[in-house]
Amino acid sequence: MEAPVEAPREGDDVLSPYRLPYDALLARSIGTTSVPVKFDWRRTNAQIAATGSYLVELNNFNGMRAGALVRVPSSGAILEFGVSYAESWDSPSSRLLALTPYRQAGHPDRLELDVAVGLPLAEGVVTTFPKVFPAMEMVFNAYAGLRYAVYPAAFDHLTPGEVLGALVAPSLSADEIDNLNDARLPAMQIDPGRYGLLVGLGDDLYFKSGFFLSPRWMLAVPLLEPVTHTELLVWTDLSLAAGVAF
Amino acid sequence: MNRWVIVAGLALGCRKAPLHDLGAAFTLADVSWFAEEETLFVFYELTAEQGLNAESVVEITWTTDDERMPWTALSALPSVHTHLPVNCGPDTRCGSASVPVAKEPRDVALRFRYHPDGELALGAATVFNVVGSGPPWSHRSLIAYGVLDEKNERIQWRARHQFPTVRNQRAEELGLRRAFTVRYPAFGTAPLATPDNPYGYGVTCPDTWTDAGFGEIGTSERAIFYPDPLPLGASTASTVCAQVTVTDATGTFTTGEIARKNPEVRPAFPVLRSPIRDTTHLPFFLGPCDRTISPEHEAMLRQRLQLGDLPTTCTDDWQTPGFVPGLVVRFREAVEAARPAGQDMVLVVALNQDERGVSAAVEEALALVVPEERHRTSPRLAGAFVLDSDIRGITVPELSPVTLWCPSTFYGDVTDASTRSCAIAPDNADLELGPFSFGTLPILPSRDQYLEFIDQYSVAQAGEVESLSFRAPEFAATADHVDFGAFGVVTFLNNEAISAEPDDAFSYCLTEDPEFVVARSALLAASDGYCEELGLPYDTCEAGILSLELLPDWHQYFAESSYDIGIAWDFPFLLNMRYEVVAAGSVTAFGFSVPFGIASSTQSYYGTEVWTDSTYSLGDELTQCDRFCDHPTFDSAGVYHVTDPFAATYAHNCYRPAYPEPGDSGSPLDP
Numbered sequence: 001m002e003a004p005v006e007a008p009r010e011g012d013d014v015l016s017p018y019r020l021p022y023d024a025l026l027a028r029s030i031g032t033t034s035v036p037v038k039f040d041w042r043r044t045n046a047q048i049a050a051t052g053s054y055l056v057e058l059n060n061f062n063g064m065r066a067g068a069l070v071r072v073p074s075s076g077a078i079l080e081f082g083v084s085y086a087e088s089w090d091s092p093s094s095r096l097l098a099l100t101p102y103r104q105a106g107h108p109d110r111l112e113l114d115v116a117v118g119l120p121l122a123e124g125v126v127t128t129f130p131k132v133f134p135a136m137e138m139v140f141n142a143y144a145g146l147r148y149a150v151y152p153a154a155f156d157h158l159t160p161g162e163v164l165g166a167l168v169a170p171s172l173s174a175d176e177i178d179n180l181n182d183a184r185l186p187a188m189q190i191d192p193g194r195y196g197l198l199v200g201l202g203d204d205l206y207f208k209s210g211f212f213l214s215p216r217w218m219l220a221v222p223l224l225e226p227v228t229h230t231e232l233l234v235w236t237d238l239s240l241a242a243g244v245a246f
Numbered sequence: 247m248n249r250w251v252i253v254a255g256l257a258l259g260c261r262k263a264p265l266h267d268l269g270a271a272f273t274l275a276d277v278s279w280f281a282e283e284e285t286l287f288v289f290y291e292l293t294a295e296q297g298l299n300a301e302s303v304v305e306i307t308w309t310t311d312d313e314r315m316p317w318t319a320l321s322a323l324p325s326v327h328t329h330l331p332v333n334c335g336p337d338t339r340c341g342s343a344s345v346p347v348a349k350e351p352r353d354v355a356l357r358f359r360y361h362p363d364g365e366l367a368l369g370a371a372t373v374f375n376v377v378g379s380g381p382p383w384s385h386r387s388l389i390a391y392g393v394l395d396e397k398n399e400r401i402q403w404r405a406r407h408q409f410p411t412v413r414n415q416r417a418e419e420l421g422l423r424r425a426f427t428v429r430y431p432a433f434g435t436a437p438l439a440t441p442d443n444p445y446g447y448g449v450t451c452p453d454t455w456t457d458a459g460f461g462e463i464g465t466s467e468r469a470i471f472y473p474d475p476l477p478l479g480a481s482t483a484s485t486v487c488a489q490v491t492v493t494d495a496t497g498t499f500t501t502g503e504i505a506r507k508n509p510e511v512r513p514a515f516p517v518l519r520s521p522i523r524d525t526t527h528l529p530f531f532l533g534p535c536d537r538t539i540s541p542e543h544e545a546m547l548r549q550r551l552q553l554g555d556l557p558t559t560c561t562d563d564w565q566t567p568g569f570v571p572g573l574v575v576r577f578r579e580a581v582e583a584a585r586p587a588g589q590d591m592v593l594v595v596a597l598n599q600d601e602r603g604v605s606a607a608v609e610e611a612l613a614l615v616v617p618e619e620r621h622r623t624s625p626r627l628a629g630a631f632v633l634d635s636d637i638r639g640i641t642v643p644e645l646s647p648v649t650l651w652c653p654s655t656f657y658g659d660v661t662d663a664s665t666r667s668c669a670i671a672p673d674n675a676d677l678e679l680g681p682f683s684f685g686t687l688p689i690l691p692s693r694d695q696y697l698e699f700i701d702q703y704s705v706a707q708a709g710e711v712e713s714l715s716f717r718a719p720e721f722a723a724t725a726d727h728v729d730f731g732a733f734g735v736v737t738f739l740n741n742e743a744i745s746a747e748p749d750d751a752f753s754y755c756l757t758e759d760p761e762f763v764v765a766r767s768a769l770l771a772a773s774d775g776y777c778e779e780l781g782l783p784y785d786t787c788e789a790g791i792l793s794l795e796l797l798p799d800w801h802q803y804f805a806e807s808s809y810d811i812g813i814a815w816d817f818p819f820l821l822n823m824r825y826e827v828v829a830a831g832s833v834t835a836f837g838f839s840v841p842f843g844i845a846s847s848t849q850s851y852y853g854t855e856v857w858t859d860s861t862y863s864l865g866d867e868l869t870q871c872d873r874f875c876d877h878p879t880f881d882s883a884g885v886y887h888v889t890d891p892f893a894a895t896y897a898h899n900c901y902r903p904a905y906p907e908p909g910d911s912g913s914p915l916d917p
Contacts, residue, residue, distance in 0.1 A: 057263070058260075058261065058262045058263050059262065059263040097265070098299065098301075098361060098364075099360060099361040099363055099364030099365075099366065100360060100361075100364060100366055101267055101268050101270060101360050101366055101368065102265040102266065102267055102268070103265065103266050103268050103295075103296070103297035104263050104264070104265050104266070105263045105264075105266075106263070177296060177336075178335070178336040178337070181296070181336035181337075186299045186301070186361075188297075189266055189268075189295075189296050189297050190296060231263050231264065232263055233260070233261070234260045234261075
């Protein structure tokens with residue numbers, strides 16, 4: 001509620017009618033964001049989030065991921081450590097492909113470990129639509145990350161030494177691929193890539209309470225293909241993380 | 247620049263994942279039809295790159311005079327026999343099938359359908375065989391036979407797949423299992439197997455054979471043991487015959503089968519013992535008493551032969567006529583004085599001389615004493631060991647088989663024991679490196695070598711003998727020696743002999759150990775002309791000596807009842823010398839030499855290695871079969887070689903059979 005403006009009296013300064021208290025001026029200048037969001041993500045200790053994503057690979061299989069994410073602000077950037085379960089399933093096209101002698105590269109169900117770093121490119125307080133949602137702080141990040149696929153069934157019948165070797169090898173061995181034969185989809189040829197390099201963009205939307213949303217778009221770049229021998233060179237990951245910063 | 251590289255890389259990678267042909271191909275597509283069984287057997291194996299699916303099926307089609315079978319999954323057809331699912335690997339599909347087909351099929355073909363709901367299939371170059379009617383051992387897909395364990399007591403009945411293009415074990419690997427039952431086993435002796443039918447499948451069991459008293463036994467694996475052993479009464483029986491029943495598309499088929507006993511084989515002569523004893527040394531130091539040649543060298547001779555302060559036997563009068571007889575008397579007196587102690591003896595003689603002729607005189611004396619004792623019964627003078635002052639050899643031929651004369655030199659092709667054991671080079675070259683020089687001295691050197699060496703490196707660097715021991719065989723009163731002069735002696739120690747029946751068979755196995763043991767054939771010794779026919783050395787033939795290697799063939803042709811066993815040797819004793827040898831060095835500067843050296847202990851053997859062991863194990867070298875020698879048997883891998891009887895196969899091959907045992911798997915190795 002604005003304070004009533006007192007009418008200038010005779011003999012007063014001609015500017016008197018235009019004088020306003022500072023609070024009133026401040027309220028007018030800020031407008032609808034009159035209550036500033038002062039959430040400082042850099043001062044949080046850690047952020048925990050649940051994450052889910054849809055994998056847009058350039059093959060005929062479908063893939064989704066669900067998992068958890070730990071984020072740690074550091075030196076003006078944010079470090080992320082995640083673990084997800086990724087599941088693949090058939091599309092109508094891949095079902096038809098299974099009737100033929102042809103196969104296409106894909107990934108069977110697996111665990112995925114992610115390490116990423118986010119660099120804020122722009123940030124500020126934004127309003128929302130509809131206005132029933134409170135204003136929030138938005139951070140626009142550029143991301144770069146490494147994704148590591150774990151296939152526990154691939155280690156069946158391997159010696160401890162072979163398992164250790166497989167854990168660091170950039171691509172799946174023939175024995176691992178053989179072990180995964182029962183896990184693949186009928187039209188799938190198991191892609192040997194174990195590591196993936198991703199870059200992308202995303203927003204972090206922080207509410208004053210510490211709750212945050214983080215939608216992002218990640219693009220796999222085939223820089224590691226010479227060592228991973230993956231056939232899925234470029235693909236994207238559309239993800240949304242929701243969590244709490246504290 | 248870098249920006250464009252990244253853009254280009256992304257552009258290249260931004261493409262759909264390609265499709266790959268999984269590259270399926272048949273590696274086996276064999277079909278056989280057996281008229282006697284009215285059964286069509288199918289064996290297949292298919293490999294691919296990554297991508298074979300569980301839903302994929304193998305289909306077959308054929309045509310007979312009565313029907314045209316459309317493409318049908320093998321799994322959808324009735325099966326005559328059991329076919330286990332086979333895991334051939336993630337990129338391989340394999341298996342087998344047996345389909346009842348009453349009439350001879352034609353246009354038989356296999357194909358691989360990638361998915362039952364799909365239309366695409368991979369055709370196979372199908373191999374099709376027809377086995378018509380005929381004897382069961384050659385015209386049926388399964389034959390049965392029996393084998394016995396090591397003791398010839400327990401019978402293992404076996405089945406063997408018999409397909410035109412697929413081997414027995416391969417058929418099993420592809421999942422085929424055949425049930426068979428055996429009953430009415432009886433034992434007896436008759437040659438039921440024939441060259442055409444080596445397994446004896448399909449024979450008629452004689453009614454006169456003795457019932458073994460076993461019940462029915464059966465399995466769907468390839469082998470099964472009877473739980474009970476054959477009765478003792480079956481010991482002399484060579485064969486067990488039984489009725490075996492197998493199944494096929496027509497129902498069951500029953501016929502006879504046999505199990506032949508294994509050849510009964512044992513070591514022909516497990517161990518030949520020749521007691522080897524330490525001998526008594528009879529020491530002599532021969533040298534001039536009126537003068538001293540070299541005190542350092544004399545000390546070395548005494549040290550080397552461990553003579554201590556033994557009085558010198560004077561050789562000053564070596565040119566007199568009575569020198570040699572006198573020396574002979576001394577030697578014989580020493581021998582006779584030691585003989586009552588009961589041990590064999592060796593004359594140990596140090597010869598300190600610097601005149602031509604002394605050594606020859608000593609040789610002459612030894613030749614009158616040592617050879618005549620060579621073949622006497624123990625205790626005897628086994629031989630002599632002489633350490634001379636010069637590098638010389640033995641010049642009296644009859645002395646060389648019984649005397650070590652050191653140091654010796656090489657005599658061209660002559661290689662008596664002295665030459666082999668004591669030959670040294672006349673010059674002992676040093677290695678010179680600036681002020682340093684390095685050298686070693688043979689432990690039994692000549693005087694010149696020794697004196698030159700100690701002048702350069704000192705006596706301390708010349709090494710020393712720590713011990714001497716002589717070992718010689720103890721000859722029994724019954725020992726029989728066959729002397730081949732310079733070539734050695736064969737001694738038949740104590741009437742050791744191998745007795746054999748005419749139908750026995752021997753197996754000789756070449757071993758890494760040196761061959762010292764030989765056999766003697768009375769027939770060969772008594773017969774003329776065999777040597778020329780057999781290409782054997784005349785001397786050994788004359789004495790009837792055979793190497794063990796020839797014994798299997800000799801017995802096969804001549805079937806003697808007994809063969810003496812003896813040891814071939816070429817020298818009567820073995821000298822073991824332990825000594826310290828020094829790698830000597832010296833450094834010379836300003837006219838002074840300072841010697842130094844590195845000492846190490848070692849030992850050498852002089853004489854012959856025959857006497858290193860007192861037992862000669864012949865168990866692995868010569869084996870003897872005394873029953874069922876014309877029966878087939880097992881090799882070391884456990885494979886039953888049905889067409890290889892022991893007598894003909896193992897005469898010159900090592901016989902190391904691996905027999906089946908109760909508790910073995912039902913899948914014996916039977917390629």
